[in-house]
Amino acid sequence: VSPAPARTSDEAVVAAGRELLEAGGLDAVTMLAVADRVGVRAPSLYKRFPARGALIAAIAIDVLGDLERRVGPFGEDEDPEAGLRSLAIAFREFAHANPHAYALVFQDLPADSRPPAESLAAAARPVVELAQRLVGQERTLEAARLVTAFVHGFVSMELAGAFRLGGNIDDAFAYGVDVLVNALGTPRPADRPRKRKRRRRK
Amino acid sequence: VSPAPARTSDEAVVAAGRELLEAGGLDAVTMLAVADRVGVRAPSLYKRFPARGALIAAIAIDVLGDLERRVGPFGEDEDPEAGLRSLAIAFREFAHANPHAYALVFQDLPADSRPPAESLAAAARPVVELAQRLVGQERTLEAARLVTAFVHGFVSMELAGAFRLGGNIDDAFAYGVDVLVNALGTPRPADRPRKRKRRRRK
DNA sequence: ACCTGAACACCGTTCAAGT
DNA sequence: ACCTGAACACCGTTCAAGT
Secondary structure (H helix, E strand, C coil), X not given: CCCCXXXXXXXXXXXXXXXXXXXXXXXXXXXXXXXXXXXXXXXXXXXXXXXXXXXXXXXXXXXXXXXXXXXXXXHHCCCXXXXXXXXXXXXXXXXXXXXXXXXXXHCCCCHHHCCCHHHHHHHHHHHHHHHHHHHCHHHHHHHHHHHHHHHHHHHHHHHCCCCCCCCCHHHHHHHHHXXXXXXXXXXXXXXXXXXXXXXXXX | CCCCCCCCCHHHHHHHHHHHHHHXXXXXXXXXXXXXXXXXXXXXXXXXXXXXXXXXXXXXXXXXXXXXXXXXXXXXXXXXXXXXXXXXXXHHHHHHHCHHHHHHHHCCCCHHHCCCHHHHHHHHHHHHHHHHHHHCHHHHHHHHHHHHHHHHHHHHHHHCCCCCCCCCHHHHHHHHHHHHHHHHHCCCCCCCCCCCCCCCCC
């Protein structure tokens, strides 16, 4: 016999949180609003998540899972250049379709709201895979970070409304992807061994 | 005669806000904390800024002014490749020195907290200038956006703790800058090189 | 075992009243 | 002209009491 059967579930709470997130940004993800949406009073949520931060983290994990499912397939593409192109486009499309969710997972969240490293790593795996096949073992991580930084930087500036100098945004993205794919795909003669020692100047 | 002389100033309020921002992030920039810091009660701040959002916007403008002063000089560098390299490094150093302030200005702020377009444009001018000298009139904006997206994306992921796969972060940044400077500096067969006319120094 | 109302501390904001 | 205390609505969170 259960004296008070559960009137909702962790999944329902996360789903409600994500809906509120997409509709009104992170500020709209209020314990009261979430509780309302799942038909419960706010204090009840603390039986499932110890604090609002934990709920935000659960939402972030959910978002990263979706992102991974969207970009994952391209990591296995036969042609790594085509794969990288497709991945960049799919990544950007995900961000456009879920702007607030996207902003959430790439934000500098307080420690108690931060998704675990594995969630991020899983979403990053396809880029790393393609980078390795393009530039080889030696420079895998650097190349993956170059691509990721560009795509994320572009999309986040775009979503934040930071491109205000006119011009066609789609063209700029295509141009950037072209330059990167060409630069990474074609082994350049300029890729001489780098013995530049970086002296710290602090 | 002034029945109640001003006990603080707009500048002091903005400075207090920035100190709180750097110390504890945007959440720490409370009307109460700011008022406390300038020796006034919270309601008095509303004589200077109609709402917290307006104060945040003023702080953002202040931050962008600093950023502009840091990267501005490199826009005039004789060698655009060296200039771009220096600018990227200076930009990243600014972000490291002022992580919360940096995050603030590149965040997707609510409309009432957003700095005016001119502040962003002023900070972006040096990159655009260098991009134009590197790739020519035709592709200026695209190239500037490629560089900006990479540098911002890299720094923001770095600050958000999103690079969790190991490896040396400084090396990855240097690698990215190298690839971009080479790709943009060397006219690739893809784009037919026009007469590259030298820009005169001012 | 889960839910609830009541309560607390904190925040942004308003406003009538003070000088 | 600028400042203040008091007040309001709202939020995250706690907790004793209900079933």
